[in-house]
Amino acid sequence: MENKCLTITYLTRASYASLNGSDKEADNISSIKKIRMNDGREYPYKSSQAIRRDIREQLAVMGWELSEAAVAKQAKGASSTMGEPEKYIDDDLFGFMIADKNTTKRTGPVRVSPLISLEPYRGDLDFATNYMGVKAGGNPNIFETEVHSGVYRGTILVELDRVGIADAVNYKLELKAEEKKRRVEALIDAIQNLWGIGRQSRFLADISPKFICAALMKVKNPIYMECLQFKDNRIDEELIKATEADFKNQISRSVIGERKGFFEKDTPSARPLGEAFDEIRKWVAETYKG
Numbered sequence: 001m002e003n004k005c006l007t008i009t010y011l012t013r014a015s016y017a018s019l020n021g022s023d024k025e026a027d028n029i030s031s032i033k034k035i036r037m038n039d040g041r042e043y044p045y046k047s048s049q050a051i052r053r054d055i056r057e058q059l060a061v062m063g064w065e066l067s068e069a070a071v072a073k074q075a076k077g078a079s080s081t082m083g084e085p086e087k088y089i090d091d092d093l094f095g096f097m098i099a100d101k102n103t104t105k106r107t108g109p110v111r112v113s114p115l116i117s118l119e120p121y122r123g124d125l126d127f128a129t130n131y132m133g134v135k136a137g138g139n140p141n142i143f144e145t146e147v148h149s150g151v152y153r154g155t156i157l158v159e160l161d162r163v164g165i166a167d168a169v170n171y172k173l174e175l176k177a178e179e180k181k182r183r184v185e186a187l188i189d190a191i192q193n194l195w196g197i198g199r200q201s202r203f204l205a206d207i208s209p210k211f212i213c214a215a216l217m218k219v220k221n222p223i224y225m226e227c228l229q230f231k232d233n234r235i236d237e238e239l240i241k242a243t244e245a246d247f248k249n250q251i252s253r254s255v256i257g258e259r260k261g262f263f264e265k266d267t268p269s270a271r272p273l274g275e276a277f278d279e280i281r282k283w284v285a286e287t288y289k290g
Helices: 048-061 089-094 177-192 237-246 273-287
Strands: 005-017 034-036 042-046 095-098 104-107 110-112 115-117 125-130 141-146 148-159 211-217 251-258
Touching: 005 177, 005 273, 042 148, 048 089, 048 110, 048 177, 089 095, 089 177, 148 177, 177 273, 211 273, 237 251, 251 273
Parallel strands: none
Antiparallel strands: 005 148, 005 211, 034 042, 042 115, 095 104, 110 148, 115 148, 125 141, 211 251
């Protein structure tokens, strides 16, 4: 297979969100995950584990049967999925590990980065009161939740040459090209419609991509991961072009897409977002022609 991977780096915006919970800093404050950058400021993020969970749930919504969690077979062992990638799309794409006397492990061909804000946390808090205690004869529970507004960036890399193929001898996986194509196309659909399942009762947020840079690569490299920049309310188009020029010998196809009218200024080289995702689906179909 000439083309080894598909890489997609995307931007989304959360206007008022608490995307991923962290450990509580105080009894009445629910914090969000943050990382301190070299500028000394803290930037919120949603973990890669949470994004993978979001994609799984979207696949389930789309009608795919997911691998159920199974209790560990040995004492103090970790629970796992069923470990049947031939049958379950998530065991194939995201991998698994069943720890018993003969450990069975699959490294998932779908690699996911955290969804990291490009704008720092500003200390905003949502004040709330839980009246459930009042109904039970107690006092209302007053609490606060850290919230954030900003543009977030994430990356997903798919090792196309590993989808549907076993990487160990102690489990079965040998899918035909058509089934590989069907699974990766489903993944693309899930990414296009990405929706967070955590904290959505109070903080409904749309985290689906609003701008994407995607490439079909002869090597495995998330080339846009640090090179999709959003500054002063605009996309740094020149940095994208420079990145593609640097890797022109490794890029088979590339596309830039955006939700037209979403950002303050449209990017001239970007196609409408739907067309860009359709182009990616064409790459997948060509890759798995059989």
